[in-house]
Amino acid sequence: MTIDYREVAFESAIEHVLLQQGYLKGNPAEFDPYLGLFPTRLINFIKDTQPKAWEALETIYGANVENSFLTSLTRAIKTHPKGLIGLLRDSAKGKYKDHGIPIRLFFLKPDNDLNPDAVANYHKNRLTITRQVKYSTKSNESIDVVIDLNGFPIITMELKNHLTGQSYEDAIEQYKDRDPNEPIFLFNQRSLVHFAVDPDEVHMTTELKKEKTYFLPFNKGYEYGKGNPPHPSGYKTSYLWEEILQKDSLFDVLQNFIELKIEKDKKNKKKDKKQLIFPRFHQLDAVRKIVDDVLANGPGKRYLIQHSAGSGKSNTIAWLSYRLASLADAKGNVIFNTVIVITDRVVLDEQIQDTIRQFDSTPGFVAYIDKDSNQLAEALSKGSKIIVTTLQKFPFVIEKIQSMPEDATYAIIMDEAHSSQTGITARKMKDILSYKNLNQAAEADALEESDEPDIDDQIASILSAYKRKQNLSLFAFTATPKKKTLEMFGQINEEGKPEPFHLYSMRQAIEEGFILDVLKNYVTYETYFKICKAINDDPEVEKKTTMKGIARFVSLHPTNLSQKAEIIIEHFRNFTRHKIGGKAKAMVVTSSRLHAKRYMDAFQEYLKKKNYKDLYVLVAFSGKVHDEELGETKTESEMNGFPESQTKSKFEEDDYKIMIVADKYQTGFDQPLLHTMYVDKKLSGVKAVQTLSRLNRTHPEKHDTFVLDFVNDRETIRKAFQPYYEKTEIDEPTDPNIVYEYKRLLDDLRIYEENEIDEFCKVFFQPKAKQTASDHAKLYKILALPEKRFNYLTEDQRDDAKSMMKKFISQYLFLSQLIEYDEEMKRYFTFIRFLYQKINAGKKKNNNNFSNDLVDLEYYRIQKVAEGAIELEKGASEPLTGGKVAGGKTRKPEYTLLSEIVNQINELYGLDLDDEVVSEQLYQVAESFANMPGMKEQVLNNSYNDFRYPFQNQFIDGIIDSFMEQKKELDHENKQLDKLMEFIASSDEGCKMISEVVGKIVYNMIKNSKK
Secondary structure, three states: OOOOOHHHHHHHHHHHHHHHHOEEEOOOHOOOOOOOOOHHHHHHHHHOOOOHHHHHHHHHHHHHHHHHHHHHHHHHHHHHHHHHHOOOOOOOHHOOOEOEEEEEOOOOOOOOOOOOOHHHHHHOOOEEEEEEOOOOOOOOOEEEEEEEEOOOOEEEEEEEOOOOOHHHHHHHHHHHHHHHHHHHHHOOOOOEEEEOOOOOEEEOOOOOOOOOOOEEEEOOOOOOOOOOOOOOOOOOOOOHHHOOOOOOHHHHHHHHHOOEEEEEOOOHHHHHEEEOOOOOOHHHHHHHHHHHHHHHOOOOEEHHHHOOOOOOHHHHHHHHHHHHHHEEEOOOEOEEEEEEEEEEOOOOOOOHHHHHOOOOOOOEEEEEOOOOHHHHHHHHHOOOEEEEEEEEHHHHHHHHHOOOOOOEEEEEEEOOOOOOOOHHHHHHHOOOOOOOOOHHHHHHHHHHHHHOOOOOHHHHHHHOOOOOOOOEEEEEOOOOHHHHHHHOOEEEEEOOEEEEEEEEEEHHHOOOOOOOOOOOOOEEHHHHHHHHHHHHHOOHHHHHHOOOOHHHHHHHOOOOOOHHHHHHHHHHHHHHHHHHHOOOOEEEEEHHHHHHHHHHHHHHHHHHOOOOOOOOEEEOOOOEEEEEOOOOOEEEHHHHOHHHHHHHHHOOOOEEEEEEEOOOOOOOOOOOOOOEEEEEEEOOHHHHHHHHHHHHOOOEEEEEOEEOOOOOOOOHHHHHHHHHHOOEEOOOOOOHHHHHHHHHHHHOOOOOOOOHHHHHHHHHHHOHHOOOOOHHHHHHHHHHHHHHHHHHHHHHHHHHHHHHHHHHHHHHHHOOOOOOHHHHHHHHHHHHHHHHHHHOOOOOOOOOOOOOOEEEOOOOOOOOOOOOOOEEEEOOOOOOOOOOOOOOOOOOOOOOOOHHHHHHHHHHHOOOOOOOHHHHHHHHHHHHHHOOOOOHHHHHHHHHHHHHHHHHHHHHHHHHHHHHHHHHOHHHHHOOOOHHHHHHHHHHHHHHHHHHHHHHHHHHHHHHOOO
C-alpha cells in the first residue's frame, strides 16, 4: 500500500501536533454556518466556567435562553467599535454584560503565577481544531482547518501540498473565490486571520475582499531573504503549528498583538479605513525576543533592531512599548517605571503617535509631548507609563532620568535613525544664502551637510555626556545603521564584532513585496547616452524609431541645467507619466539650494517654450536663496505660489508631478506615487541609501521604479547599498538592437503569423467604447493556433522558445524605459507577452515579474515592469566603515581668534561689524555658557568633537538669551548687537562659524580651569 501524499495527510500532521499541545479535536457538524459559530462549544464554555451567570441569564430569557443569548452576542460583536477582538478583550476584563450580567468569553493569560484563581481560569479556555468545516450558507464548500476559541472561529487555514501539484498560491486563489459575506468570513466579527499554507511557505490576511484580498507573507526568512529554513520534520512551515499556534503563544497574540487600526477620513466619517493588524513573523519575533532578554537580564542593556523600510516599524515600536510598559518579573515586580519613545522629528511623528494611540487602553497611560520640556517633566513626575517625544527633548530626558531615584527604571525606544530634513539652525531661523556660482553653492551645501550631525552622532554625544546606568535600557530602531550605531547599540557576536539584536533585511523586505527594489532599474547618464547614441548610429533602430527627438540626446550632453531640464521633462513625459495608472510622480535631487532655484527657473522656461500645460512642478528648499547672477532673492513659497507648509500636501494632488528638492524631502518622506528620481547630486554611503529609498514605497498599481543619475557611478551606489543588502552585481549598458535579434530568432520558429499579431492587437487596443463582453474570448481564440504550433515543437525547441520570449520581454521592459520603440515593436511585445503567459499558464514559480498589471487602457495600456541596470546579489555582505558622508569633504575646523572671525564675516557677507565690540560681546557669551549648569560635566567627559554637536544645539537658544541680558546693560553698543543678532538669525553658515569659535573658547575655558 502506498503512502498517502494528499492534503489530508498534511491536515493530520498539523492536527496531531496541536492535539499534543492541549487542543481539543472538533466535530465539523457542530459548526452553524448561519451564526458563523460553534454555538454548542460557546454555550458549554459559559455554563462550565460561569454557572451562576448562566443561571441568571436563564432567569431572564427563560426556555429560549441559548438563542436569545447568541442573538444578543452577535449584535454586540457587530456594534463594538473594535469588533470581535475588542469584545473578547473587554469580556476578559469583565466589561461585557448581557442584561447587566458580566460574561467572560475567554480568560486572560496572567503575567505570573501569583494569583492561583487567574491561572486556573486561564486554563479553562478551550482551543479546538476542526477539519473540513462546511462553512457556507449557500453551498457545500468546506475549509480545511478551523481553530476556535471557546466556540469563536478565530483562525481558518487552507492547506496545499506540493506533491499534488499545488502551493500556497492556490490556497490564496481559493480564498479570493470565496464570498466574504459568509458569516465565518465577516471582517473582525468572526475569523480574525486566514492562513494559506503549504509545506514551504505561510501567507496570511485578516480580511477577504474577493480579488482585492491582500495576503502578507508570514515566513521566518531564510539566508536574509524570503521563505523559511529547512526543518528536520520536512515541513519548513512547522513553526506555525509548533510555535505560533501553541496555546500560550496564541493567547499572547490575542491579548497583546492583534489590533484594529482605524485611519480617520477628516471629510467623511463613513470613509474611515479599518484594518485588522495581525503581526508579521519578524515583528512578533523581535518583540518576544527583546522581552525574553529583558526578563532574563534585567534593565541596563542596549539593543539594536535593524528593520528595513517596509518592516512595519511603527507597529513594532507600539507593540514593544506596550509590552515593556506592562512587563513584570515572576514576583510581580515592574521592570520599567516608564517607557519613552523618541522620534527624530521636530514635530511629533504623527504615524508613531497615531499608532500608539490606537493601542491606548487607560486614560493617562500614554503621554504625548508636543509642547515644551515642562510638559515632559510633568509626564515623568506623574509616572506616565509611556511617553512619546522628539529627539530635540532627548538631552532633557537623559538629564531628568539622571536625577530620578536610583531604583526608578526606564526604557528608551529610539525611532528610525535618519537625518532630519533641515539643518540645526534652520529649525529656529530662516537663512539667506548668497553664492557667486553653482559650484560654490554646491560646495557650501555639501560642507554644511557633512558637518550636520545625524541622529546617531547626536545620540552618541548626548549619551556620552552622562554616566551609563543600570536603570536605563535603550532600544534603537534603524534600517541603515552606521558603524557608530552598531558599536553603541550592537551586541557582540562570537567573532567579537557588534551586530544587531534583531534583523529584518532589505533583501527580505523586497522579496516579500513590502518595498520595491530601487536599484532594479537604475541608469547612469553615461548608460542613457550610450543607448541613445546606439539608436542614432544604427540604421535599423533609427528607421523603426517613432520618437526621432530621442536622438537629440546624443548631442545634448548635460553640461548645464537647461539641458538637464529638457532631458528630465522629456523623459518624464515620454516614459514616467504613464506609470502607476498615469499617476506617477518624480523627484529631482539637486546638490544645493541655489541649484534647486535655478532648476525651477529652467523647468518653467522650458515648459513655457514647449507650451506644456499638463505638467506642474514644485520646488523645496529651506530659507531664502540669493541668486547673485540674476540679482534676486527667492523663497520656496515665492517660487511655488503658496505657503511652504502646503508643499507636501500640494505634491499629493494629481496636477503636481515633479518636485525639485535640495535639502528637503530626501529622507523621512513617504509618497507611494513617487516612481522616478533624477539625481544631480553626489551621493554615497547611508545618504545614498536614504535618498534613493524615497522611491521604494509600494502602491497597488506600482510595480517598478526608475532612477536616472547624472553624476554618480554605479560602483559608488553599489558600495552604498552593499552593507544593507548583500552582494551587488552591475549590468553593462544594453544594446537596444537586442530585442530585434530575439524577434528574428522567434520569427524563425514560425509559431505565429503576422496577421495573428495584427488581429490580436486590433482586439486588445480597440477603443473602450467599442469593447464588448466577448473580447476576452476572442483573445484566447487568436492565441489558440500559435499555442498549438508551439506544442508541435520538440521539447528542446519549446524550452528555447520560452527562454527567448522571456529574455525578449525582460530586455524590452528595461529598454522601453529609455527609448521609444515604434508601434510595430510595441504591438509585437503585447502579443508575445500574452502568448508567453498562455503557454506558461499554471507554472507559477517561473521566477519572473511579468504578471504584474501591464495593461492600463486609459494610460497607454502597456505598463512595463523593468529588469534593472543594478542587480543586488545574495550571499555576501560588506563591513561598514566610518567613511565620509556624501557630497562634501570632511576637514578639521580652523579655530581663529574672535576678532579674526568677525573680520572674516565682514568680508564674506559685506557687513560692518565692529570687531572689538562684537568680540567682547561674544567672549561674554562664551563665559555665560561656561558657567551654565552641566556644561562643565559635558566638557570634562568628552573630546571636543563629541562636545561640539550638542553645544551647537544649545548655542542658538543660549546666545539669544545672553544677548538679551547684555542689551539691558548696554546703550551705545545696541546697534552692533542688533546687527549681530540679525546676522545670526539670517545665516546658517555664519551662525555655525560663530558657534565653532565660541564652543572652542568654552571648551578651553573649562579645560584650562581644571588644570
